[in-house]
Structure formats: C-alpha cells, structure tokens
Amino acid sequence: xxxxxxxxxxxxxLVAFLLFWEAMPRLELINPAFLPPPSTIPAAFxxxxxxxxxxxxxxxxxxxxxxxLAVGAGAGIALGILVGMFRGFExxxxxxxxxxxxxxxxxxxxxxxxxxxxQPSAAVxxxxxxxxWIVFFxxxxxxxxxxxxxxxxxxxxxFRSPLARLTKILLPAATPGILxxxxxxxxxxxxxxxxxxxFGVPGVGARMMQASSLLSTDIVVVYMLxxxxxxxxxxxxxxxxxxxxxxxxx
Numbered sequence: 001x002x003x004x005x006x007x008x009x010x011x012x013x014l015v016a017f018l019l020f021w022e023a024m025p026r027l028e029l030i031n032p033a034f035l036p037p038p039s040t041i042p043a044a045f046x047x048x049x050x051x052x053x054x055x056x057x058x059x060x061x062x063x064x065x066x067x068x069l070a071v072g073a074g075a076g077i078a079l080g081i082l083v084g085m086f087r088g089f090e091x092x093x094x095x096x097x098x099x100x101x102x103x104x105x106x107x108x109x110x111x112x113x114x115x116x117x118x119q120p121s122a123a124v125x126x127x128x129x130x131x132x133w134i135v136f137f138x139x140x141x142x143x144x145x146x147x148x149x150x151x152x153x154x155x156x157x158x159f160r161s162p163l164a165r166l167t168k169i170l171l172p173a174a175t176p177g178i179l180x181x182x183x184x185x186x187x188x189x190x191x192x193x194x195x196x197x198x199f200g201v202p203g204v205g206a207r208m209m210q211a212s213s214l215l216s217t218d219i220v221v222v223y224m225l226x227x228x229x230x231x232x233x234x235x236x237x238x239x240x241x242x243x244x245x246x247x248x249x250x
Contacts (some may be wrong), residue, residue: 036218041225044218053207058226061193061203064120068127068196069189073182076132080139080178085162085170090140105130106195113199123196123203130192131185138181142174179242186238190231 018038025032036044048054083090105126116122146169197205204223211219 033215034217036221040218041221045222048219048222054222054226057202057204057207057223058230060120061197061205062230064123064127064196064201064203065189065193068124068192069131069185071124072128072131072189073135073185075128076135076181077139077178080136081143081166084140084143084174085166101133105192109195109199118200120201123193123201126196127189127192131189134185134188135178135181138184139174139178142177142181143170145177146170146173176246179245183235183238183242186234187231190227193227
C-alpha cells in the first residue's frame, strides 16, 4: 500500500491541477483567449497533426536540438578536461571564461543572424552556446575533484603520460560528474530551442511565436506540452544510459 501511495498522490495532484486550470477560463476568471482550458488542447493537437504542421515543426526542432547539444556538449567536455587537467591552461583561459560566461544565450542572437543568417545553423549555434557552459563547468569540476591519491597511484604504476592518466584514472572517475552536467544540459538545450527559433528559423519555437501572434494560445500550449513530453523521453532514456554506464559502481 505504501508503494502505491506516492503515485496515487501524484495522480491526485495532477488531476486537481487540471481541474483548477479548466475552471479558471470556464468561470471567466481568466480570458480563454489568454489561457485556454485543457479540454481544448487535444482538438488543437489533432488539427496540427492533420495539417502536417506538428510533425514538420518537431522534426526541425529535433535536428537543431540534437546537433546543438552534440556540438555544445562536445566542446564543453573537451575544454573542461583540458582546464581540469592542466593548471596552466586554466590560468590562460580564466579571464576569457569570466568575460564570456555571464553573457546570456539570447545576447548572441544578433551575431547568429549576422554570421549564419536565418538558417538552422544559427539555431544550432544558440543551442550550443547554452549547453556549452553547463557541460564545461561540470566536466572541469569533475576532473578537478578526482582524488589526487588515485593519480599518484596511477603514476606509481607507470601511467605518467597525460593521455594515460586521462583514460585510466581521470575520465572513469569523473564520468559521474560529467553525466550530471550532461543531464542538466538536456533540459537547457530544450529551453534554448525556443530562443533559437523565435527569429524565424522553422521549428517549434517559430510555430509558437506564429500562434501567439494570432492569439491561438491553445496551439502554443500544444507545443509547450510537446517540448515537455520530448524532454521527458530524452531524460528517461538518458537516465537508463547513465545507469548502464555506471553499472560498475553498483
């Protein structure tokens, strides 16, 4: 019974939330044009599918998401390892990091348009920027946090080269921390997708902006829920992959 209590409470909370949401516009406490009741969302979703708009927008955003995530995460891991391993490299890049880190991803939109035009590559750039810093700091911290005694033991057994230390000691020990950063980046990348597409690049973000300009808030909610669902799928898959990669810790 105790095992069923938490799921039952979660379901009850969700139902209560949906009923509250449904009641607000139905009772005219909120203008339905500003917040549609959830009962109207399935019809809007089916209409988007029937028109072929939903599938096209989702596929476009997925391509931007996956490429931007791969580019940003790859660069973040590579640079994070270098900074974590070599104090000199950290000192060399310290003020560059301090200068660039506070700049939000949206601030790069004008440059993305100038450099790439209103093209998918511009969206990939914005997403990669948003992902990079999360993965970079997670990787740097994970590598720097590896027990120095392990490194000394590895050197005593002949693993003295940087590559040997990385592959035999640092990377296996830092993997859990790197994976935490990657999991956070999965959500950050989805948040960056909308920002990356609002200036006209086809995808979920562009469709949301188009719908909002027409006050089609039911369509906006459709794509908000679509992004939430896609993130849930990616996160669930990543957790399974994480468990498999770290099975040696069990």
